[in-house]
Amino acid sequence: MAAIEWHRVAARDELGEGDVKTVLAGRALVVLTFHEGRYGALDNRCPHENAPLGEGFIENGWLVCPLHRYEFDPHDGHPSPTFDEGPPAWPVELRDDGVYVGVENLAAAYGEARAAFLAATDAAVALIDATAGAREVLIDWRRAAVTGTEVEPPAGLPRAVAAADLPDALAIARALRAWHDAHDAMRLAYNRIPREEKPSVARPPEKYPSPPPASGPMLTFG
Numbered sequence: 001m002a003a004i005e006w007h008r009v010a011a012r013d014e015l016g017e018g019d020v021k022t023v024l025a026g027r028a029l030v031v032l033t034f035h036e037g038r039y040g041a042l043d044n045r046c047p048h049e050n051a052p053l054g055e056g057f058i059e060n061g062w063l064v065c066p067l068h069r070y071e072f073d074p075h076d077g078h079p080s081p082t083f084d085e086g087p088p089a090w091p092v093e094l095r096d097d098g099v100y101v102g103v104e105n106l107a108a109a110y111g112e113a114r115a116a117f118l119a120a121t122d123a124a125v126a127l128i129d130a131t132a133g134a135r136e137v138l139i140d141w142r143r144a145a146v147t148g149t150e151v152e153p154p155a156g157l158p159r160a161v162a163a164a165d166l167p168d169a170l171a172i173a174r175a176l177r178a179w180h181d182a183h184d185a186m187r188l189a190y191n192r193i194p195r196e197e198k199p200s201v202a203r204p205p206e207k208y209p210s211p212p213p214a215s216g217p218m219l220t221f222g
């Protein structure tokens with residue numbers, strides 16, 4: 001996991017077997033549990049409807065949500081068969097001076113995702129620029145996409161470009177996919193940061209056009 005920050009959240013023997021407690025790890029609310037002689041730490045929000053899991057309890061080996069009683073493994077967060085999603089689990093360390101929980105530094109995770117996006121963009125742009133005719137093909141294709149006509153491009157625009165028409169078409173298609181995925185990952189990382197803490201985002205330099213959508217004519221290369 002990217003960018004973990006450790007926080008002391010309890011004394012070593014603060015919880016007894018079966019105890020559940022809400023603690024603050026930095027700015028993150030965490031439900032701390034002690035079950036079968038081990039501490040566990042999960043995001044405090046129930047993935048069902050955001051009830052505070054720290055007000056739940058352990059029963060039959062499961063951490064039970066206080067609102068609709070969905071059950072989660074207190075150590076790794078995986079749900080019982082009654083539900084298909086669990087809360088994120090954070091790493092726990094028992095140190096000499098207490099219990100420490102590692103939570104993700106969301107701003108740092110976003111910084112890493114943005115750096116990965118710029119690297120993926122550079123790689124795709126370099127490949128396109130090194131391929132004669134590629135930029136023109138892409139510009140035409142983007143024009144079709146931007147006007148919302150991917151399904152039926154304007155007359156004269158190809159829906160797909162055969163590999164024979166463009167050297168390195170497959171490599172370019174892969175680079176575009178990586179670029180698109182990196183863009184999605186960056187957007188998700190940004191959205192996870194609380195509104196009041198969101199960094200202001202400088203627009204990428206002009207040489208970085210928007211990545212193409214995940215599906216579309218470019219990905220039919222081959």
Ligand code: FES
Nearest residue numbers: 046048049065068
């Ligand atoms: S909010 Fe937790 S089970 Fe519904």
